[in-house]
Amino acid sequence: MTVTAKSVKERSLLGLKDLSVSEIESILSRAAYFDAQAEKLNPILASKFVANMFFENSTRTRFSFEMAEKRLGAEVLNFAAAASSVEKGESIYDTVRTLESMGIDAGVIRLKPEGVLQEIAQKVKVPLINAGDGNNEHPTQALLDLYTMRQTFGELRGLNVSIIGDIKHSRVARSNLYALQKFGAKVSFCAPNSMKAPELESLAPYITLDEALKADVVMLLRVQLERHDKGIDMKADEYRQNYGLTEERAAKLSPKTIIMHPAPVNRNVEIDDAVVESPASRIFPQMSNGVPIRMAVMERALIL
Structure with a gap:
């Protein structure tokens, strides 16, 4: 695989509005590769820790991410919080920073308030994946x-x-x-x-x-x-x-x-x-x- 995204910002996936056709093509092509493999487990992320942080309820997206992460051999931490109990962006930011401080390598986040994910992504040093933010995007x-x-x-x-x-x-x-x-x-x-x-x-x-x-x-x-x-x-x-x-x-x-x-x-x-x-x-x-x-x-x- 030819990887073009090097920086934390480039390796994050916050939305598709500003993502290039070539980057989208790369993701689709790589997905086709994984889809074609008879062996489900491909532990290329065996040394990585990923936190799934869902501040809104989810079944399909959360389990789909967890299945993907485990197929790649990652260690998975699941955090769930009812949207009503975490309304302020500062609280979400503190949660992400806490998990970052503990040593996660990437975070998958679903949250209700718009704009908060983009702000957090500017402040943390690990790539973040948007699993749905408000009425904004679900890439x-x-x-x-x-x-x-x-x-x-x-x-x-x-x-x-x-x-x-x-x-x-x-x-x-x-x-x-x-x-x-x-x-x-x-x-x-x-x-x-x-x-x-x-x-x-x-x-x-x-x-x-x-x-x-x-x-x-x-x-x-x-x-x-x-x-x-x-x-x-x-x-x-x-x-x-x-x-x-x-x-x-x-x-x-x-x-x-x-x-x-x-x-x-x-x-x-x-x-x-x-x-x-x-x-x-x-x-x-x-x-x-x-x-x-x-x-x-x-x-x-x-x-x-």
Whole structure:
């Protein structure tokens, strides 16, 4: 592997907005290498200590990172704290500095407040990986999404990707938008007015659901009830009726269209139960692809 990222800042992964196409390509290629290996264990990080610091609840992302780290032979420390108990950036900073002082070689962080991760990364001397920060970015999720699209279509250039749902609160939508556009894919959004992100309108158009379902990739987003301070202006069954990928709508998709979702899925709200398990669905392959992607990201962070 040719490693181009040498400094701590370069080896961190805080987002995809400012990451070059060549760096993203390098991660995707390395993930493909790990994915192709019959032997699951490749202990190249046997002497490294990694702390997974989750200040927001997570199942898939946390276990995916832990699986990736252990496959690479790293010693893993898991720290979890309810978001409500660690609201101030200073508290998160103190936790990171404490673990850094104890000798960790890298940190994986998920947190609620935006901007805090970037500030911490400027102050610590170990690479940090963004496992989701507020409504900002979720880079490894977007990387595994790109990897999944490539598995199906071979390349990203020219793909038509529709992202449907709670754009306003979605770090997944943002990271996918930034990365896909770098590769020449067309990204469109579809959302109720209360779930739109006005600051992204100049980057991707909002279209109707009928238009969105004509895409090569139909990506549904979870309705994030916990992030709506004033609640949402429609009930679950109303959301399903107006924006959900029902069995009837899925039956009308092009045979080449694939269905994606970052999970967890609100079944029978943003996507019908039977559609989750349908041949067009890539939801569970996405989860599988998270492990080699995160192996590549951890190797990039820790192998000089």
